[in-house]
Every structure is written in C-alpha cells, then in structure tokens.
Amino acid sequence: MRTVVFDLDGTLADTSGDLLAAANACFQRLGHGDLLGPDDTLTAFHGGRAMLRLGFSRLGAMDEAMIDAQYPVLLEAYGQAIAVHTRLYPGAVEAVEALRSKGFAVAICTNKPEGLAEELTLRLGIRGLFGALIGADTLPTRKPDAAPYVAAVRQAGGNVARSMLIGDTETDRNTGLAAGVPVALVTFGPEGRSIERLKPEALLDHFDDLPDLAARMLG
Template structure:
C-alpha cells in the first residue's frame, strides 16, 4: 500500500509573508477617519499579527473614552481598508518561494491554515503569486472554529490530500504552537517573524531561521 504523502502546513501572516505594514496602515486608516491621526507605528508590529481587533484595541487604548462597541464598529472599516491595499508593502520572506518550489518538487503536499479571514487570505496568496502551490487554504471563517482549535489544521491537511499523522505546522506565534499541541503534530516556529528568536520560549519541536533551511528541516521532522 502506498504511504501517505507528507504535508507541510503554513501559517500566512508573519510566517510566509511580512504583512505588518499593510495591517497597521489599515488600522490607522480607521483612526484617521475618526479624526485622530495615526495611532499605531512600526513598533506595534507584534500586535498587527494578532489581528484587526487587537490593533484597534491598542490604538483606542491610547485615546480617552472608548469601549468595545467602537472596536466592533471600526472592524468592518479596517477590513475594507485592508482589502483595498492588501499588498502595498507585503512581501514574502526571503527564500519562501524557492522553499515552496523545492518541497513540491520533493513530493510534499502544501497547505495554508491562517486566522486571517479566508477571502482576504485567498486574495493575498493570489497577489503574491503562490496560491496554486497549496492544495488547501483554511481561513479564520472557513470553519466554526479557528486556530488554536485543531479542526482548521486537520481540514488544511485532509483537504489537501494529506494525513495528520504525516504533517507538520510552520508558524510564528503562540497560537501556532498551541495548534500543534491540539492536533498532536510537530511545530516549527520561525525566528524571522514578529517575535524573532524570543519565540524559542515556546519550546517548539524546531526553529526555522531561514526558508533556505526548510527542506532539510521538513525531512528531519517527517522521517
């Protein structure tokens, strides 16, 4: 009987691509629209990778007199602003495209599992020119639950034609680490993402320092 193909599942923001500048710009568009000017800076990059609501909360915390209802009201505005300028500054991390091509050439199944809304993730992957490299794409709203619940990860593997027992997750945050634990799969966290080498505090099964190292790392993790 043929052995199931090995699957590598990727997070998107902060793992495959640095999306922080465009995310921050979308949040700042909200604050400018309310007459406050830019409330977030490049120093808030880590917050950007925790999502739109986290960015809005941080920005509002720097103003007087705000509540959760204001975040709820501005979140759709943020999404619209982001959709209109989703790839102005966003770039794949160095070596990402070459690593994906090598893995595919070696017979790996590739997939994306992200907490970005699915429509935005699909758009960004297409604009980056890599959507056709992935057998499946699971976003924050594809299923009733999102990472770190195991269900989105399992769907990302199985919809691409893989099996969970022969898969690994490449990510950049504690959410990805917890997803691996939930799904019972090894996780490699990137050190070129928002937390840098400090991500080692989460004690993942592996650290990925550059995409050039990914094919060898995947081979070791999925022997």
Template structure:
C-alpha cells in the first residue's frame, strides 16, 4: 500500500519567520550606514521569497546597484543564523495538525528554499524537527523549488510516493512546484497575501490548521 505523504514549505507556511528575516536584511543595510529599509509587516511577503528577494527590494528602494545582493547575501545568512528564532513562531494549530497526520499514518516532510542547515537549526530550535521524516533545503540538491526534484526527494525520503502526496505552501513558488510534480497544492491564507493566493488557482486553500486534516483527506484521501 502506498504511503500518503504531506510535504510542507517552511517560511510562511509552517512558521512565521518574517520578522527575523526582515531583521537580517536590514542588518545588511545597517552595516553600510543605512537605516532600516524593509518593514517587518509591509514587506513580509517579500521575506517569504528569500534573502535575495529582500536585498533586491531594499537595493531598488535605495537606488543601489544590484551587485549589493551578491555582496551582502553571505552576511545576511550569517546574521540570520545567529538570530534565527528571536521572533519566529509556528502558526497556530500547526503542531497539533501535523501530529494528527502522523497519528493517521501519513508521512510528513519539509521542502523549503531556505538553506538546509538553517532549516534544520530553526526546526530544532522550535522543537518540531522530530515531526518530519524528511527535510530538503535550497542547497540539498543542485536545484531548488520550483523544480520538482526537491519535492520528489522530500516525498521519497519520507517514505512516500509522489502520486499519493500533496504540497502545503504559501507562494507562487509552491504552486509552481506542485504543478511541476503533478500533485495538488494546498496554499495557506494566513500569510501576508491572505486569500489573494486564490488567484494562483491551487487545488485547495487553508484558512487555519484546524482544517488541514479535512483538506488532506479531500485531496489525497
């Protein structure tokens, strides 16, 4: 019997990491003598697209050359790693919902575009790493989402098969990853884009983790 598997994105899906991510980007500008460029609330959506996206946005606002992105990205990762869980929290109901999936026999894993080492660190600090049978980060494989390969690896390492799996995420990257892998996408609506993610036409929307079990049963049985 094929093991049904649910794979989760991390930032903006399992945990609200936006404040710590924005702080890391602002630290890059601060060491150049600049005031905070990004706002933890207004720019939360950009934060969930990663460090380079935040630096690119900040450079654009300041009229700085895009070379800044490559120059500051290593420092952003270093600073973020040292301050990774100052404000980050799991979304309400996430832990209980995942524990429910495990109790029901589903395989559970993480597929994120956060570097693997940082993802391991964050999930461990939040006390939830043991819930996930697999963790694929941006640098685990030669490619990252929206390529299907990281998703496929996360399913297989969790003991599942792609044809009996789904991806829970929050951005267009997750939507495109699910489409590339030929699996349903369940997008959360409690991120900065709210129900605006409906325009991505996912197979399901998740307003709260209380509804996860029902949506998973509907989409993959």
C-alpha cells in the first residue's frame, strides 16, 4: 500500500508557541524570566534541548548538566500546556482525509516523545486519522535513523518501497536518505523556501497540493 508519513511539529502543526512557553517556564523558575521569543521559532522545532541551550547561552553560562537538569522540567511544563497556542497548518486535515480516500495509508513519525505526541494529536482531533504514530522514545533510536520511519510505515499497513516522508527539517531529509525514500519538505514552516537548500525530492507549498504530489511520486 502506498504510504505517506508525516512529521508532526512544523509539518502538520505549528507547535512553536507552546514549545517556547515550556522552555521559558524553566527559565522563569530559575529567576531569569523569558529568554526566548517569537524570533526563536526555528530553534523550537529542533527540540527542547536546543531551546534550553539557546536560552542558557544568552546568560553567558551553559553546560550539558544544566540542560539535563531542566529537560524533564520542560517536558512537564509542555505536557501541562500542550495545545494552548498550537494550530494545525491550513489544509492539513483535508489533505490527510483526501489521501485516505484515495487508498493511501498515513502515519506520523516524530521526534516528540510518543506520549506527548499522542496527547497532542488527540487534543487536535487528528489522532484517529493516522494508522500509526511513532515517537522519539517508541524505539531505541529516533530520526534520522531509518528504523522509526520503517516502523511507522509497517504499522500503518504500508510498504516502505512505496512510501514517502513529509517534513520540515534537515532531520527529516536525512531520515528519507537513510530509509531510501523520497522526501517533500514544507515551505510554510519556519525556514520558508530556504529549505530548498536541502535538495529534497519535492517542496510542498500548501497542503492542497499534497494528494496530487503523492500520487505523482508514488505512482
């Protein structure tokens, strides 16, 4: 079965506002106030540790022990306010529904912890649309290793040889290379069309274009 696998953060949904708020909650508890702002959206999509590193670097003092100590605090804060500012990108639901109606299997493969990804997709009302969800801690490895991607395809009932990944970062591009599958990177994420620098097999400017794009790429 032809299968389309989606990244979550920065691809299906703009989660940056809630991610940045969770990181700032850590800094607030330490008495530093908000160290991150809207201009740090790109860092938010690179994960919790990246946000903590950036914030602490602005204080002029940062080491990995500080990151390790605050990461669980960030996850707790994020879990408590996971869908306050988060919004699905325009056309995402309609595109997934269109793929399903055309006989495609659809899945999510994310580097967000599985429990948080499950909770967020439930809150957004989209969990039931996907045949599988693989998170950062579902398997011993995470993207860009190919194993989580392969697991997502297989759990959704698909065939890796007839699958593709929709993502927004270099991690997604490298996952596709590792798995030997084509990748379409969205241009409506934080990098805009500069994501073209990664030379994906396709660019996706709007979810309205996805059903036709998937049909062309997967036959």
